[in-house]
Amino acid sequence: xxxxxxxxxxxxxxxxxxxxxxxxxxxxxxxxxxxxxxxxxxxxxxxxxxxxxxxxxxxxxxxxxxxxxxxxxxxxxxxxxxxxxxxxxxxxxxxxxxxxxxxxxxxxxxxxxxxxxxxxxxxxxxxxxxxxxxxxxxxxxxxxxxxxxx
Amino acid sequence: xxxxxxxxxxxxxxxxxxxxxxxxxxxxxxxxxxxxxxxxxxxxxxxxxxxxxxxxxxxxxxxxxxxxxxxxxxxxxxxxxxxxxxxxxxxxxxxxxxxxxxxxxxxxxxxxxxxxxxxxxxxxxxxxxxxxxxxxxxxxxxxxxxxxxxxxxxxxxxxxxxxxxxxxxxxxxxxxxxxxxxxxxxxxxxxxxxxxxxxxxxxxxxxxxxxxxxxx
Numbered sequence: 001x002x003x004x005x006x007x008x009x010x011x012x013x014x015x016x017x018x019x020x021x022x023x024x025x026x027x028x029x030x031x032x033x034x035x036x037x038x039x040x041x042x043x044x045x046x047x048x049x050x051x052x053x054x055x056x057x058x059x060x061x062x063x064x065x066x067x068x069x070x071x072x073x074x075x076x077x078x079x080x081x082x083x084x085x086x087x088x089x090x091x092x093x094x095x096x097x098x099x100x101x102x103x104x105x106x107x108x109x110x111x112x113x114x115x116x117x118x119x120x121x122x123x124x125x126x127x128x129x130x131x132x133x134x135x136x137x138x139x140x141x142x143x144x145x146x147x148x149x150x
Numbered sequence: 151x152x153x154x155x156x157x158x159x160x161x162x163x164x165x166x167x168x169x170x171x172x173x174x175x176x177x178x179x180x181x182x183x184x185x186x187x188x189x190x191x192x193x194x195x196x197x198x199x200x201x202x203x204x205x206x207x208x209x210x211x212x213x214x215x216x217x218x219x220x221x222x223x224x225x226x227x228x229x230x231x232x233x234x235x236x237x238x239x240x241x242x243x244x245x246x247x248x249x250x251x252x253x254x255x256x257x258x259x260x261x262x263x264x265x266x267x268x269x270x271x272x273x274x275x276x277x278x279x280x281x282x283x284x285x286x287x288x289x290x291x292x293x294x295x296x297x298x299x300x301x302x303x304x305x306x307x308x309x310x311x312x313x314x315x316x317x318x319x320x321x322x323x324x325x326x327x328x329x330x331x332x333x334x335x336x337x338x339x340x341x342x343x344x345x346x347x348x349x350x351x352x353x354x355x356x357x358x359x360x361x362x363x364x365x366x
Contacts, residue, residue: 057240068282
């Protein structure tokens with residue numbers, strides 16, 4: 001019996017030590033690594049989508065076109081209105097906007113064929129490129145914000 | 151012996167010069183030529199008439215008429231587009247701006263952009279568009295007019311596709327071609343306006359065509 005108890009105890013101790021390794025304090029680096037992976041997945045996918053859906057007008061390097069199509073690179077409007085871009089991408093834009101001191105009034109067509117995740121990936125790409133680093137823009141966030149689009 | 155060596159050298163040298171001369175690119179005249187039979191002094195002779203741009207008359211962004219006569223003694227690059235185009239037009243326009251900037255001081259070269267959505271692209275819309283691009287009507291005409299006339303001119307004279315098409319982005323189907331036209335209304339080159347390398351070729355060809363028109 002004692003022998004058995006010892007075995008049981010050592011087994012318990014052994015599994016506890018394994019469990020300890022998975023304690024929250026130890027999981028942290030693994031979690032941030034996962035977040036980083038997720039960010040790059042969004043970013044890389046976002047770049048591919050950007051080249052297909054956005055770069056024709058906004059330029060491969062987000063440079064825009066004269067005073068016709070606003071730049072996305074180093075754009076004060078974009079970086080201070082990131083949440084707004086959800087509706088701008090899906091529903092288009094007809095209002096005049098000012099970007100880096102220049103007014104733009106050419107309407108932007110809607111892209112309602114893009115799915116929520118795709119919009120999140122595109123926003124992650126454009127808000128973390130050309131010198132900007134705003135972090136991941138999650139699909140959950142796009143889903144929440146897009147319900148308010150008109 | 152020395153004399154022969156010199157002679158051989160001279161022959162080789164001038165031969166090389168001549169081959170350089172012939173290697174100079176001459177632009178072809180595009181399109182199907184028309185054969186016309188004429189009776190001169192009782193003899194029937196066939197004349198070859200090159201394909202040329204048919205007569206047209208459209209309004210530009212200044213509300214001024216533009217016709218073939220606008221381009222007397224000029225050469226021009228033509229393209230077809232529409233201002234609300236979400237697909238290839240912005241790329242084409244950024245490439246045309248390259249040409250516009252490259253030939254900033256060249257009065258003999260003009261740019262002509264025909265709208266294939268002329269009902270929406272009125273003179274006022276084209277005016278705003280040209281202003282936003284920051285280009286002058288003195289060098290770059292944006293044209294609007296009867297839709298069918300524009301489509302017909304595109305297909306018959308410039309030999310490019312232009313049509314309404316619900317399946318295409320923005321509702322219009324059109325080619326991304328840039329067309330180089332000489333001072334005698336003849337087509338001398340077709341280039342893909344969405345490919346920067348092709349536009350490099352066009353820029354080189356414009357120089358060749360301008361030199362061709364230079365009085366010798």
